[in-house]
Amino acid sequence: LGATEKFKIGDYVNDLSKNEIGEIHSCEINEADFYVGSYAIGDRTRAFLKVQEACDYKCTFCTIPLARGISRSDTLNNVLKNAKDISDKGIKEIVLTGVNIGDFGKGEFGDKKHEHTFLDLVKALDRVEGIHRLRISSIEPNLLKNETIAFVSKSNSFVPHFHMPLQSGSDEILKQMKRRYLRGLYVDRVKKIKETMPHACIGVDVIVGFPGESNAQFLETYHFLNELDISYLHVFTYSERDNTPAALLADPVPQNIRKKRSKMLRALSIKKRRAFYEKQLGRTRTVLFEGENKGGYIYGFTENYVKVKCPWDPSLINTLHSVKLTEIDIDGLVRFEFVEQGITV
């Protein structure tokens, strides 16, 4: 199904049951200009609230601009209504999602003007009663404004966790990728977050093996990330996608080198996460416990995204507790003591 037909998947599936052969239903991409608000409840503790769709950027490796149409958003009122519905269901954490959520606020049907900004959204959501935690899933560094960082640092419900795609620590590669920032801006964003929220968790997306990425440019990325005060990496190995400008670039990086670079950055991510967790030991944080029993343990995340574990206790599911982080276990997760035993919020 295409970008507009996917919203009628139920109808198509019903039709399909009458046929014996598969069908393709697709639209012209300029018809994908309307917005359908939605949310998904992951487990009993967290919901993913979609606030924005598609992207007007033109990163050379990305298929989204070809496949999803123009950037468009839910209305502020509808997002607030969905957030209230979610909190009425007893879900304690909402993760804001979208393809390029910093671009929130553009209207439907090709309206390229922002009716609201991402900061308007953040401020309005912070006022919704009954939401315990709000998490910004991923935001382009050039769209994460000082005002938003300042607001989150004082907010009741937005947690100190940011995930910002970097993709490369080499300015030449960033230009080839047609990203809308250079490494200096990224450094500045990390500094700003850490100035106002020293305990904030910062996650980073990075791509290895982009066409023409030399060994020196990869090492530039490696050292850049090693020196930056960030908490973990999501590493992606570049793969050629049909109809993208990057797929036509010269000097593809051999697959074995892509794999080696990916391995190096994954090892760096483990080191970064551990260093971040070590800095949190001895601190008191709030944990939201999740609903899964894995190997006799229950798991949860602090507001600043430290993953903790303790022996399985179903009464903890979907409760918030104040805990003191004590040590890092053999599997890299954090053990803790309850500060207020039995106190749930």
Ligand code: SF4
């Ligand atoms: S990588 Fe992200 S910002 Fe760039 S075009 Fe794709 S969706 Fe947009």
